Amino acid sequence: MGSEKDPRIIVHLCFLTVFLFSTFLTWREALVLKNTYEVNQQIRLTTVAVTLDRQFQFSLDALGFYRSMLSYALTSPIDSDNSRQAARLFDQQRNNPVWRLNLNTQRSLPLNGLSDSWIKHYPVLNRDNPQRLRDELSAALEFSFILQFSDPERDFQTRTWYLSRGGFYVSSTPPLNDNDVLESYRGMIQRDYFTFMHPDNNPQRQHYWTPVYNGLLNEGATVTVTVPVDSGHYWYGVLAMDFSREAIHRQLQRALQQKHQGVVLLYDHQLNVLASSDMQLGISGHALSASEKQQLQAALQQGVRGELRFGTRFVTWDKLRGFNGVIVNIQTLHEGLKGDAGRIVLVLILMWLVFSLILLGSHYAITRLITQMMRLQNKLEWRANYDGLTRLYNRAAFFDLCEHSAAQCQRSGRPLALIQMDIDFFKSVNDNYGHHAGDLALSHAACIITQSLRKMDIAGRVGGEEFCLLLPETHLQDAVAIAERLRQKLAQKELLVSSDKTLKLTASFGVASSEEQGDYQPASLQSLADGRLYKAKQSGRNRVCWQS
Ligand SMILES: Nc1nc2c(ncn2[C@@H]2O[C@H](COP(=O)(O)OP(=O)(O)OP(=O)(O)O)[C@@H](O)[C@H]2O)c(=O)[nH]1
Numbered sequence: 322m323g324s325e326k327d328p329r330i331i332v333h334l335c336f337l338t339v340f341l342f343s344t345f346l347t348w349r350e351a352l353v354l355k356n357t358y359e360v361n362q363q364i365r366l367t368t369v370a371v372t373l374d375r376q377f378q379f380s381l382d383a384l385g386f387y388r389s390m391l392s393y394a395l396t397s398p399i400d401s402d403n404s405r406q407a408a409r410l411f412d413q414q415r416n417n418p419v420w421r422l423n424l425n426t427q428r429s430l431p432l433n434g435l436s437d438s439w440i441k442h443y444p445v446l447n448r449d450n451p452q453r454l455r456d457e458l459s460a461a462l463e464f465s466f467i468l469q470f471s472d473p474e475r476d477f478q479t480r481t482w483y484l485s486r487g488g489f490y491v492s493s494t495p496p497l498n499d500n501d502v503l504e505s506y507r508g509m510i511q512r513d514y515f516t517f518m519h520p521d522n523n524p525q526r527q528h529y530w531t532p533v534y535n536g537l538l539n540e541g542a543t544v545t546v547t548v549p550v551d552s553g554h555y556w557y558g559v560l561a562m563d564f565s566r567e568a569i570h571r572q573l574q575r576a577l578q579q580k581h582q583g584v585v586l587l588y589d590h591q592l593n594v595l596a597s598s599d600m601q602l603g604i605s606g607h608a609l610s611a612s613e614k615q616q617l618q619a620a621l622q623q624g625v626r627g628e629l630r631f632g633t634r635f636v637t638w639d640k641l642r643g644f645n646g647v648i649v650n651i652q653t654l655h656e657g658l659k660g661d662a663g664r665i666v667l668v669l670i671l672m673w674l675v676f677s678l679i680l681l682g683s684h685y686a687i688t689r690l691i692t693q694m695m696r697l698q699n700k701l702e703w704r705a706n707y708d709g710l711t712r713l714y715n716r717a718a719f720f721d722l723c724e725h726s727a728a729q730c731q732r733s734g735r736p737l738a739l740i741q742m743d744i745d746f747f748k749s750v751n752d753n754y755g756h757h758a759g760d761l762a763l764s765h766a767a768c769i770i771t772q773s774l775r776k777m778d779i780a781g782r783v784g785g786e787e788f789c790l791l792l793p794e795t796h797l798q799d800a801v802a803i804a805e806r807l808r809q810k811l812a813q814k815e816l817l818v819s820s821d822k823t824l825k826l827t828a829s830f831g832v833a834s835s836e837e838q839g840d841y842q843p844a845s846l847q848s849l850a851d852g853r854l855y856k857a858k859q860s861g862r863n864r865v866c867w868q869s
Pocket residue numbers: 710743744745746747748749751755756757758759760763784785786858862
């Protein structure tokens with residue numbers, strides 16, 4: 322009859338705790354793996370970046386060497402037969418629209434130039450100082466002598482060239498014809514890699530990397546690095562190196578010897594693709610969208626390497642030092658999961674799923690078992706307290722509850738009444754209509770009692786055909802009136818005991834109250850009421866008796 326806590330709540334809590342704990346552990350483990358994966362990705366990319374960087378650095382070192390060599394030759398010109406011959410040849414040809422200067426005595430590359438009248442159209446070009454021009458021609462020929470040793474098969478750079486403001490240039494890949502000379506020179510002096518080298522634009526005399534552009538004479542995607550050549554505070558021209566996309570791509574593939582996941586791309590500083598491990602994807606530009614590039618650009622301002630997340634794609638990036646660009650690795654979730662860390666995460670999630678399913682199954686089985694046990698317990702409890710036939714309290718439960726209620730009335734000084742009721746000639750009901758009819762009669766009487774009760778009243782079956790009602794806060798006369806109403810209700814109603822038989826029941830009542838003797842004991846009141854019931858029986862039954 323007590324209201325204990327549902328034991329299933331504890332079970333739910335225990336299972337929830339285990340589930341949350343296992344989820345937390347799995348999540349922690351996955352987090353550690355994720356961090357390991359990210360660090361590994363970064364390390365791998367840095368390795369590629371360092372390899373590629375080294376190649377660019379070799380070229381930049383060579384460029385630095387050529388620049389020093391040219392500056393030195395310009396500062397300390399050699400007055401040799403060769404230089405005199407070069408000056409003579411130049412003077413002979415300088416008015417030709419296109420000229421080429423090549424000394425037979427020297428295994429050098431040709432100087433390719435344009436006429437005096439042509440260069441007059443470009444204020445940045447200058448042939449005004451004859452001595453300076455002679456010294457520069459001599460230095461350029463010396464440079465060309467060294468330049469002829471460059472090997473396009475072996476070198477990373479595809480071409481090295483010197484572009485003079487004196488209206489000529491020399492290149493490791495000499496022009497094929499006069500038109501080439503004109504087109505190349507005119508194109509080169511208009512490019513930013515040349516104009517930026519003007520002391521006004523580049524007072525620090527730094528080197529400059531172009532973004533990817535389409536090389537002159539349909540040479541395809543190229544990047545160029547240039548340095549100014551100065552001597553005696555005079556800007557002579559620029560020294561440059563071209564790198565073709567194919568050459569950079571080859572180097573990237575070499576650097577990627579290690580098995581890599583995802584796409585690795587080399588971007589210039591404007592985030593144009595220079596090379597890609599997947600040329601199809603990389604060059605078509607689908608690797609990163611415009612907004613993703615914006616995010617990458619913002620990240621590049623913050624540091625030299627890092628990582629980004631674009632939806633389900635994980636991106637690591639590393640700025641190159643020898644080249645003004647960034648190397649990027651883009652990995653999809655699918656590719657990530659195919660890696661070592663990804664596979665472990667999958668196994669981990671699978672284990673967590675299996676564990677959770679087992680947990681769910683166990684939870685279901687245990688709660689089911691507890692529910693069944695609770696049902697059984699409730700049944701037993703009910704049986705221990707109630708009468709199965711009338712569904713009223715049995716004798717023991719009735720008196721237990723009465724004790725409690727009587728004590729309350731006594732404490733509050735309110736009256737307590739008790740009605741003892743016994744069905745008249747019940748034996749004859751059994752005898753005449755059978756036990757089943759007797760049972761029906763008992764249920765019928767119990768039903769009438771239940772309908773007449775207030776919430777605080779207690780009714781019980783205390784004997785075979787005997788009922789007892791405890792009425793708290795009720796005066797004797799009120800209890801008598803209640804008993805009278807019960808008597809009349811029972812006597813009026815006909816009970817159908819079989820398809821063709823009905824019977825009318827009557828009952829006798831004995832009523833007692835605490836007001837009479839100031840005794841609140843339910844047993845005493847019942848004994849008093851029982852005596853009055855006996856009196857009612859004696860005096861003809863079907864009546865209520867409240868006096869001894
Ligand atoms: N059908 C049925 N009969 C019961 C049950 N419990 C007790 N009885 C019967 O009730 C009858 C009680 O009879 P008695 O005590 O002689 O009294 P009575 O016939 O009602 O006569 P008065 O009380 O003097 O009016 C007995 O025959 C019991 O067998 C029950 O649960 N079901």
